Amino acid sequence: MISLSINGSSQSLGDIDPETPLLWALRDTLGLVGTKYGCGIAQCGACTVHLNGVPVRACQLQVGNLEGQEITTIEGVASEDGALHVLQEAWIEHDVPQCGYCQAGQIMSAAALLAANTKPSDEDINTAMAGNICRCGTYTRIVEAIHIAARKLDQGGTA
Amino acid sequence: MNNLQNGYNDPLDAFEPKQARQLSRREFIKLSGMGAGLALAVVSVPFSKSATAATDGVEYNLFIQINSDGVIRIYSPNPEVGQGIKTALPMVVAEELDANWSDVVIENSPIADEYGRQVAGGSRSVPTRWDELRAAGAGVRAMLIEAAAGEWSVPSSEVTTNQSMLIHAFSDRRISYGEVANLAGELSPPMVDSLTFKNPEEYRLLGTRITGTDNMALVTGKPIFGIDLQLPNMLYASYTKCPTIGGRVVKANLDEIKALPGVITAFVLEGTVGVTSFDPRGVSVAPGVAIVAESTWQSFKARDSLKIGWDTSEASSDSWSDYVEAAEELRGKEGAAVLLEQGTAAQVINDAATKVSSQYGFGFVSHAQLEPQSCVAHWRENMMEIWSTSQTQSEVRGSVAALLDMPKENVIAHQYRGGGGFGRRLDNDYVREAALIAQRVDAPVKLQWSREDDMAFDFFRVGGFYNMQASVDENGKLNAWNSHAICLSADGEKPNSGAGLRPMDFPREMLEHFKHTQTLLPSKTPTGPWRAPSSNSYAFVEQSFVHEMAVVAQRDHLEFLIESLGEPKWFKEGDSASLNTARAINVIKTVAERAGWGTKQQPVGRALGLSFYFCHAGYVAEVADVSVDKDKKITVHKVWMAVDVGPVLNLSAAENQCQGGVIDGISTLMGLEITMTKGRVDQSNFDEYPLLRISSRPKIDVHFVKSEYSPTGLGEPAFPPLAAAVCNAIYSVTGDRIRDLPIRKAGYTI
Numbered sequence: 001m002i003s004l005s006i007n008g009s010s011q012s013l014g015d016i017d018p019e020t021p022l023l024w025a026l027r028d029t030l031g032l033v034g035t036k037y038g039c040g041i042a043q044c045g046a047c048t049v050h051l052n053g054v055p056v057r058a059c060q061l062q063v064g065n066l067e068g069q070e071i072t073t074i075e076g077v078a079s080e081d082g083a084l085h086v087l088q089e090a091w092i093e094h095d096v097p098q099c100g101y102c103q104a105g106q107i108m109s110a111a112a113l114l115a116a117n118t119k120p121s122d123e124d125i126n127t128a129m130a131g132n133i134c135r136c137g138t139y140t141r142i143v144e145a146i147h148i149a150a151r152k153l154d155q156g157g158t159a
Numbered sequence: 160m161n162n163l164q165n166g167y168n169d170p171l172d173a174f175e176p177k178q179a180r181q182l183s184r185r186e187f188i189k190l191s192g193m194g195a196g197l198a199l200a201v202v203s204v205p206f207s208k209s210a211t212a213a214t215d216g217v218e219y220n221l222f223i224q225i226n227s228d229g230v231i232r233i234y235s236p237n238p239e240v241g242q243g244i245k246t247a248l249p250m251v252v253a254e255e256l257d258a259n260w261s262d263v264v265i266e267n268s269p270i271a272d273e274y275g276r277q278v279a280g281g282s283r284s285v286p287t288r289w290d291e292l293r294a295a296g297a298g299v300r301a302m303l304i305e306a307a308a309g310e311w312s313v314p315s316s317e318v319t320t321n322q323s324m325l326i327h328a329f330s331d332r333r334i335s336y337g338e339v340a341n342l343a344g345e346l347s348p349p350m351v352d353s354l355t356f357k358n359p360e361e362y363r364l365l366g367t368r369i370t371g372t373d374n375m376a377l378v379t380g381k382p383i384f385g386i387d388l389q390l391p392n393m394l395y396a397s398y399t400k401c402p403t404i405g406g407r408v409v410k411a412n413l414d415e416i417k418a419l420p421g422v423i424t425a426f427v428l429e430g431t432v433g434v435t436s437f438d439p440r441g442v443s444v445a446p447g448v449a450i451v452a453e454s455t456w457q458s459f460k461a462r463d464s465l466k467i468g469w470d471t472s473e474a475s476s477d478s479w480s481d482y483v484e485a486a487e488e489l490r491g492k493e494g495a496a497v498l499l500e501q502g503t504a505a506q507v508i509n510d511a512a513t514k515v516s517s518q519y520g521f522g523f524v525s526h527a528q529l530e531p532q533s534c535v536a537h538w539r540e541n542m543m544e545i546w547s548t549s550q551t552q553s554e555v556r557g558s559v560a561a562l563l564d565m566p567k568e569n570v571i572a573h574q575y576r577g578g579g580g581f582g583r584r585l586d587n588d589y590v591r592e593a594a595l596i597a598q599r600v601d602a603p604v605k606l607q608w609s610r611e612d613d614m615a616f617d618f619f620r621v622g623g624f625y626n627m628q629a630s631v632d633e634n635g636k637l638n639a640w641n642s643h644a645i646c647l648s649a650d651g652e653k654p655n656s657g658a659g660l661r662p663m664d665f666p667r668e669m670l671e672h673f674k675h676t677q678t679l680l681p682s683k684t685p686t687g688p689w690r691a692p693s694s695n696s697y698a699f700v701e702q703s704f705v706h707e708m709a710v711v712a713q714r715d716h717l718e719f720l721i722e723s724l725g726e727p728k729w730f731k732e733g734d735s736a737s738l739n740t741a742r743a744i745n746v747i748k749t750v751a752e753r754a755g756w757g758t759k760q761q762p763v764g765r766a767l768g769l770s771f772y773f774c775h776a777g778y779v780a781e782v783a784d785v786s787v788d789k790d791k792k793i794t795v796h797k798v799w800m801a802v803d804v805g806p807v808l809n810l811s812a813a814e815n816q817c818q819g820g821v822i823d824g825i826s827t828l829m830g831l832e833i834t835m836t837k838g839r840v841d842q843s844n845f846d847e848y849p850l851l852r853i854s855s856r857p858k859i860d861v862h863f864v865k866s867e868y869s870p871t872g873l874g875e876p877a878f879p880p881l882a883a884a885v886c887n888a889i890y891s892v893t894g895d896r897i898r899d900l901p902i903r904k905a906g907y908t909i
């Protein structure tokens with residue numbers, strides 16, 4: 001019986017195989033499908049979640065090793081009262097997505113960046129976002145939206 | 160650079176209705192004899208959520224429902240795979256309806272014959288839907304006006320609309336669309352010829368920036384992609400096919416597999432003999448072993464224990480290296496088959512003082528859409544229900560019905576957002592696999608391909624080669640052209656889908672001496688349409704070669720390119736697929752001006768490169784600002800694009816497509832290649848298929864020229880010009896002419 005702390009609440013995974021990647025436990029067992037499968041080998045970043053605040057690839061983590069750790073997924077990024085994270089707002093307003101499939105992972109990587117660095121430079125963004133592929137090529141808008149979100153944060157927005 | 164024909168076989172031509180479809184009518188309405196009335200009947204498709212949800216409110220036609228509380232529901236008919244169509248098409252409806260955009264709720268339409276061509280391909284969604292969507296909007300607006308006029312007992316001509324409100328100015332009365340929705344629903348739909356449409360100057364939505372309708376769902380992780388669908392009691396399947404494409408299962412250790420944790424069942428699908436070719440309507444299924452389990456992970460993990468004996472006697476034995484050798488043999492030669500000839504091109508070039516003979520090549524590429532293929536299928540009582548991300552939704556039902564040998568009425572299809580398409584989801588191969596698996600399972604099943612499946616079993620963008628020869632006269636003007644397409648062919652008669660593009664208007668129309676020949680190399684590897692089929696590779700060849708000619712002629716590239724296009728002329732007046740050189744020259748001049756072409760000295764190690772291409776009715780010119788260091792590391796600093804696709808419907812999405820086209824262009828040019836060895840694809844995942852990362856993005860300046868022509872799609876024309884623009888710049892910096900894609904093979908990195 002494995003249970004994980006996900007988005008602030010404890011979730012039981014039943015008698016799941018402890019080798020199951022967190023990605024598939026989130027998607028199939030818990031129905032948290034915002035975390036995406038793209039490659040399964042830590043190349044694309046579509047499965048990015050936070051483990052104790054650090055961005056990680058959910059396809060690479062076995063649930064058996066995660067007992068007692070804090071996991072945040074895209075579904076838990078907005079604050080509890082429903083207010084969107086400044087990145088989510090910026091993504092919507094700046095119309096970042098094309099197909100949108102990579103964007104949950106992009107936002108998770110960007111959220112970890114903003115949590116550590118509220119005024120990231122283009123270079124900081126390049127480094128933090130290097131593990132996230134966007135096949136549709138929305139990189140221009142991703143960078144712009146991170147800067148917009150940083151400004152919103154500066155003006156008291158929610159992160 | 161202009162309308163180039165895809166050999167004989169535009170893969171999407173099969174989907175074009177014979178003639179423009181008239182407005183859909185679900186049932187006969189009183190306007191008998193005229194095919195253009197608007198349907199009033201309620202959309203009712205079995206199992207269709209969107210249709211049955213219409214409890215309160217009136218469905219005026221296939222696209223519009225208005226509730227008495229003022230909510231305006233617009234059904235978007237065509238598949239969304241990231242091209243923004245789910246937002247763009249409803250904008251067209253809402254514009255002519257004069258709806259307040261904040262009242263609009265957008266839903267995917269059902270998949271039904273009444274909706275005609277429900278396909279995302281060929282950048283044709285906008286042009287083929289334009290007339291009917293405008294009529295749908297304007298028609299309902301007319302009905303609402305008539306209802307309000309009746310209510311107020313005033314002539315209809317005195318009633319105007321303004322953003323979901325009906326107004327009678329003389330008596331200063333106003334009423335909302337919602338308040339007359341039911342009344343209007345009792346009226347007969349108007350005739351299309353009687354409708355009044357807005358003048359473009361009156362547009363409030365079209366041409367502005369409207370953000371994507373699914374943005375909120377996307378950024379909060381809501382289940383909206385095909386892969387996200389979960390049904391009660393759903394099971395999960397993997398499907399293992401022969402790594403040598405086209406191999407057949409002889410034996411498999413099914414009993415061992417069935418005993419593994421979570422595995423419900425495992426079985427062999429006999430499938431079709433040999434290699435399957437691209438056919439969205441087809442019935443072929445690649446042979447393999449299905450494992451049905453309680454979770455995706457269990458269905459994947461069980462594959463590690465799978466032992467399958469394969470028979471590869473009918474399989475592909477293609478090796479990319481063989482094609483490279485064959486092309487080398489043909490270097491400098493014409494092809495035996497002469498497809499087009501005028502004048503004496505070979506002779507003129509032979510006698511010319513200034514001429515060039517070059518061979519170009521480009522590899523296979525994968526679609527690599529980020530969401531690997533998946534499909535949910537549910538079989539019960541002779542009904543098959545399918546939830547897919549197909550780009551050819553209107554073919555799904557027919558294809559599955561033919562496969563299962565049952566009436567099309569017994570197949571229900573639902574469209575889901577696809578995580579990228581680029582043409583991969585045009586074929587319904589994975590849908591048919593899911594259907595066959597579901598038929599043997601007593602529950603809904605989600606078939607999930609791994610990334611490795613996705614990369615190995617694609618309908619690839621075909622690789623190929625071109626021998627190019629041309630000459631210039633004593634004035635440095637292009638005077639003869641002789642091209643030879645060396646292309647892959649599955650049937651030995653015609654080039655494969657996406658191969659063997661041949662020049663049509665340009666440069667043939669401008670030259671007295673022109674020749675095009677062809678050689679077919681036998682190949683079994685499945686190929687299919689990939690963003691801007693054929694043009695995606697040929698544009699690189701043509702536009703690099705034009706630059707080569709400008710260089711040997713010692714002419715400025717911009718001046719040479721414009722001169723080569725000749726006098727402003729639309730070759731087939733009124734046909735959007737035919738080159739209009741006035742529009743071509745306009746975008747070329749515009750991009751040159753914006754990029755400051757010829758006006759400033761570039762620093763050492765840095766240069767501008769120019770390219771232009773016309774395809775899918777769109778005109779795109781690009782300038783790339785590129786530097787190259789001594790280790791062959793390139794930096795694309797900036798790309799300018801000038802685009803003419805008629806009036807742009809949604810500026811935000813259009814600009815996004817253009818930016819994406821540039822990124823995709825750099826990605827593909829730099830590093831992407833699929834090779835195969837004796838029928839097996841050599842690459843398996845993104846570690847061997849290096850898509851561009853964020854740090855390599857250039858600045859991108861997108862400019863849409865003002866255009867009076869009808870709107871056309873942008874997904875495809877945004878891609879082709881980039882490769883030549885960058886390679887031409889690299890030449891200008893280094894003197895190294897790149898004739899092979901991807902360029903990492905020549906030692907370049909980014």
Ligand code: FES
Pocket residue numbers: 036037038039040041042043044045046047048057058059060
């Ligand atoms: S799915 Fe985990 S990094 Fe790609």
Ligand code: FES
Pocket residue numbers: 097098099100101102103133134135136137138241529578579
């Ligand atoms: S928006 Fe499609 S992969 Fe990023």
